[in-house]
Amino acid sequence: MEYPSKVLSKAVEEISGLPGIGKKSALRLALHLLKQHESQALALSQALKELVTQIKYCKECHNFSDYEVCELCASERRDSSQLCVVEDVRDVMAIENTGKFKGKYLVLGGKISPMEGVGPGQLNVGALEAKINSGGINELIFALSATMEGDTTAYYLYKKLKGHSVRFSTIARGISVGDELEYADEISLGRSIQNRVPYKETD
Amino acid sequence: MEYPSKVLSKAVEEISGLPGIGKKSALRLALHLLKQHESQALALSQALKELVTQIKYCKECHNFSDYEVCELCASERRDSSQLCVVEDVRDVMAIENTGKFKGKYLVLGGKISPMEGVGPGQLNVGALEAKINSGGINELIFALSATMEGDTTAYYLYKKLKGHSVRFSTIARGISVGDELEYADEISLGRSIQNRVPYKETD
Numbered sequence: 284m285e286y287p288s289k290v291l292s293k294a295v296e297e298i299s300g301l302p303g304i305g306k307k308s309a310l311r312l313a314l315h316l317l318k319q320h321e322s323q324a325l326a327l328s329q330a331l332k333e334l335v336t337q338i339k340y341c342k343e344c345h346n347f348s349d350y351e352v353c354e355l356c357a358s359e360r361r362d363s364s365q366l367c368v369v370e371d372v373r374d375v376m377a378i379e380n381t382g383k384f385k386g387k388y389l390v391l392g393g394k395i396s397p398m399e400g401v402g403p404g405q406l407n408v409g410a411l412e413a414k415i416n417s418g419g420i421n422e423l424i425f426a427l428s429a430t431m432e433g434d435t436t437a438y439y440l441y442k443k444l445k446g447h448s449v450r451f452s453t454i455a456r457g458i459s460v461g462d463e464l465e466y467a468d469e470i471s472l473g474r475s476i477q478n479r480v481p482y483k484e485t486d
Numbered sequence: 487m488e489y490p491s492k493v494l495s496k497a498v499e500e501i502s503g504l505p506g507i508g509k510k511s512a513l514r515l516a517l518h519l520l521k522q523h524e525s526q527a528l529a530l531s532q533a534l535k536e537l538v539t540q541i542k543y544c545k546e547c548h549n550f551s552d553y554e555v556c557e558l559c560a561s562e563r564r565d566s567s568q569l570c571v572v573e574d575v576r577d578v579m580a581i582e583n584t585g586k587f588k589g590k591y592l593v594l595g596g597k598i599s600p601m602e603g604v605g606p607g608q609l610n611v612g613a614l615e616a617k618i619n620s621g622g623i624n625e626l627i628f629a630l631s632a633t634m635e636g637d638t639t640a641y642y643l644y645k646k647l648k649g650h651s652v653r654f655s656t657i658a659r660g661i662s663v664g665d666e667l668e669y670a671d672e673i674s675l676g677r678s679i680q681n682r683v684p685y686k687e688t689d
Contacts, residue, residue, distance in 0.1 A: 285579070285582075286550075286575075286579070287544075287549050287550050287551050287552075287556055287557070287558075287575060287578070287579075288541060288542070288550035288551055288552050289552050290533075290536050290537050290540045290541050290552075291537065291541065291550050291575070293533045293536065293537075294533045294534060294536070294537040296533070297529055297530040297533040297534075298530065298533075298534075300526065300530070301515050301518065301519075301530075302514070302515070302518050303511075308506075310576060311505070312504050312505070313537060314574060314575070314576070315504065315505050316504075316534065316537060316538060317537065317538065317541060318596075321538045321539070323503060324534050324535070324537060324538040325534075325535060325538065325539075326500055327500040327501065327503070327504075327534055328531045328532070328534040328535040329531070330493075330496045330497045330499075330500040330501075331497060331500075331501075331519065331527050331528075331530055331531040331534070332527070332528060332531040333493050333496065333497070334493050334494065334496075334497040334516060334519060334520065334527060335519060335520065335524045335527040335528065336524070336528075337493045338491060338493050338494065338520060339491070341490075346490050347489075347490050347491035347494050348490050348491055349490075349491050349492050349493075353490055354490070355490075371517060372489075372490060372494070372513075372517070373513060373517070375490070376488070376489070376490075379488075393521075
């Protein structure tokens with residue numbers, strides 16, 4: 284496709300560099316921006332610039348933060364003896380939304396994925412080790428994706444850190460709420476029967 | 487959802503202002519940009535800014551252009567007596583890709599759509615009228631969407647311009663190449679039998 288304008292062509296090229304957005308969608312988005320008031324595109328442009336130039340990371344948990352130490356890490360009301368290892372900010376937000384965890388987090392920044400060229404070196408493994416070495420942590424909770432990459436990452440971290448006097452745990456896997464057994468995959472169903480828990484009247 | 491960082495939250499908000507992109511996709515895109523080299527996001531930011539501040543329109547056809555008069559309008563080899571009325575730049579590109587039209591274009595910049603609050607006033611109707619008034623045009627071809635809005639727009643333009651000595655035509659509607667009759671919708675099939683054309687050995 285040949286575009287009649289260089290600025291349009293450049294914008295389409297850059298937008299289509301985003302994951303999941305092809306040339307046609309990129310052109311549709313560019314035309315949308317041209318139809319709106321100029322200020323919308325300028326605000327988007329500015330927000331993207333500020334995103335990559337001004338983003339800061341909490342020096343404790345390595346999550347994004349506006350402060351040197353994020354609110355979760357600074358909070359006195361959270362249990363510093365439980366450290367939950369997650370992949371990225373979305374996982375922190377998802378777990379926080381449940382309201383069921385009152386410990387602290389460590390954001391790895393990804394998972395080990397040889398297919399995508401991500402090794403332990405690109406993750407915040409050193410920070411995790413330093414945190415455990417500094418003491419005070421009783422339980423390390425792996426809250427990683429239930430995928431090959433997530434499992435590999437948990438296994439790698441376990442092997443690396445098992446010499447320390449911490450209890451290792453991982454979030455439970457099993458049948459999701461609302462699932463019907465006949466449609467559950469056999470690995471999840473198998474694990475959920477192996478790792479069955481005492482019945483409680485309410486949960 | 488509460489984001490741990492204002493710049494992240496601002497970026498997600500602006501990205502999710504684009505059509506078809508929700509908060510979750512916007513966050514995914516923002517995280518993608520943060521994982522890439524800073525230069526990618528800065529290039530995108532710059533391209534969006536330039537898009538809305540530097541885009542120019544051809545004064546003849548109102549398509550986007552890098553010059554005052556676009557290449558299609560400036561070309562001596564194209565037939566100025568045929569004027570094809572289209573909705574936007576994508577339609578010009580689509581028709582140019584077929585290689586079957588050698589006339590000139592006029593880009594309306596949209597179609598009449600009361601649902602979206604677009605009336606004739608927002609379209610380049612004045613420019614179309616001026617072009618016809620200036621003479622030299624024998625045929626006005628409506629190449630608009632085969633939708634209610636496209637039909638309304640064509641009808642509006644026809645009513646407005648029918649006093650001029652131009653021939654009005656509209657692109658053929660019928661069965662697409664590759665379609666099987668039994669699966670064609672009845673309106674398209676009905677029109678295609680009504681507007682049947684002489685059989686030719688090759689097309």
